[in-house]
Amino acid sequence: MPASRRDFMKGLRSGPSPQSFLSPTSSLSGAAIAARGLEDYMAQAQQRGQKTPSLVPPGVTEIRISSNENPLGPGKVALDAILSQFPEAGRYPFNSTPGETNLVAALAAKFDTKPDNVVLGAGSQEILKNAVRAFTSPTRALLTASPTFENCTNVAKQLGHAVVEVKVDSSFKLDTDAMIAASKGAGLVFFNNPNNPTATVHGAKTVADFVERVRRISPDTVILIDEAYHDYVIDPAYQSAIPLALRAPNVFVSRTFSKAHGMAGLRVGYAIGQAETVKPLAQLKMPYNVSVFGIAAAMASLGDPKHIEDERARNTDVRTFTMKALDEMGCKPTDSQTNFLFVEVHRTAKDFREACAKSGVTVGRDFPPFEKTYARISLGTMAEMQKATDVFRSVLRAAPSPTVAGKQR
Numbered sequence: 001m002p003a004s005r006r007d008f009m010k011g012l013r014s015g016p017s018p019q020s021f022l023s024p025t026s027s028l029s030g031a032a033i034a035a036r037g038l039e040d041y042m043a044q045a046q047q048r049g050q051k052t053p054s055l056v057p058p059g060v061t062e063i064r065i066s067s068n069e070n071p072l073g074p075g076k077v078a079l080d081a082i083l084s085q086f087p088e089a090g091r092y093p094f095n096s097t098p099g100e101t102n103l104v105a106a107l108a109a110k111f112d113t114k115p116d117n118v119v120l121g122a123g124s125q126e127i128l129k130n131a132v133r134a135f136t137s138p139t140r141a142l143l144t145a146s147p148t149f150e151n152c153t154n155v156a157k158q159l160g161h162a163v164v165e166v167k168v169d170s171s172f173k174l175d176t177d178a179m180i181a182a183s184k185g186a187g188l189v190f191f192n193n194p195n196n197p198t199a200t201v202h203g204a205k206t207v208a209d210f211v212e213r214v215r216r217i218s219p220d221t222v223i224l225i226d227e228a229y230h231d232y233v234i235d236p237a238y239q240s241a242i243p244l245a246l247r248a249p250n251v252f253v254s255r256t257f258s259k260a261h262g263m264a265g266l267r268v269g270y271a272i273g274q275a276e277t278v279k280p281l282a283q284l285k286m287p288y289n290v291s292v293f294g295i296a297a298a299m300a301s302l303g304d305p306k307h308i309e310d311e312r313a314r315n316t317d318v319r320t321f322t323m324k325a326l327d328e329m330g331c332k333p334t335d336s337q338t339n340f341l342f343v344e345v346h347r348t349a350k351d352f353r354e355a356c357a358k359s360g361v362t363v364g365r366d367f368p369p370f371e372k373t374y375a376r377i378s379l380g381t382m383a384e385m386q387k388a389t390d391v392f393r394s395v396l397r398a399a400p401s402p403t404v405a406g407k408q409r
């Protein structure tokens, strides 16, 4: 049954509003959420079995630009694949058509390699989590950046494993020299390229040099290059590290269908590298971790590269518009190569987030050590960003709270 993308999304959006999940007996205040960060708060509230409230006042329409999601969701070909997959919903993913071996084979074919080089994840977070479990310990540290995507850091800390964090450099890029200097004896290096939340990217030569130097200093250290935002990069110096990972031992790349492919809710990610390198991830993976819908949608999306090109172009237009608007407000974003911006807002991220939420615009959580002056803003549709930039303009016109003094770097 073919579906128009717009109708399908509209149907989904006619469900209950976020406000309808608010419980009058909830003891969870907006300030508490803002202090801790929305996604972390949501995850913890869910673990406690609580409903998840919103910062947006009742009756105000939300523009949700807080979690680096694709505002349009999956492309039409992928949506049709999801809809036509309902008859297979009763099957396990090893028994369905297409099944998980088909998706692994399609990914292996795309990167001109073998199925043993690919491990599927329930989102790339399963890959990241299992990499920390497999390759770090109390004595073999996770070496990571600050700020970066914190999933690996949080898992390592929960497990009591050692963590070494290296602050990004003055251009908000991963500080490769400092990370190399800290790499000796590390169990795992997490190298997020482009980096969330700073939105910056390193070119292919820098990444290749980084890998070579870490491997020379610390040959047993495993290097994880997270390319979640690969499809949004337009910097010509950038190239995927997948060919490098397939050549070099102890290096692998993680990718996700959550961003440009628009499938964050479907939970499909993967690791790719030499078979020996990714084998521990295969051993730790939950059986049948990707659903029959995720498999069908991911395969359809892989078969529709034009959609991803169009999505990159759409995002680039929105990014250019939003960066220019913020620049004109005196708020400089870093050099974004992603579907989000890291912006100097001259006030705390918390103040900015709470003020924007009052007008229905929800932006990202705190990202220490820059939470006193920088905020992360994900990119929605052009129409959403036109409205959101109006809200930013009025929020930024107000004087910042006196707690913020000067620049933070």
Ligand SMILES: Cc1ncc(COP(=O)(O)O)c(C=O)c1O
Pocket: 067, 068, 122, 123, 124, 125, 126, 149, 192, 195, 196, 226, 228, 229, 255, 256, 257, 258, 264, 267, 268, 269
């Ligand atoms: C850099 C990075 N890696 C991985 C992920 C996890 O994505 P998922 O588990 O949806 O694949 C995210 C999510 O925002 C991310 O920003």
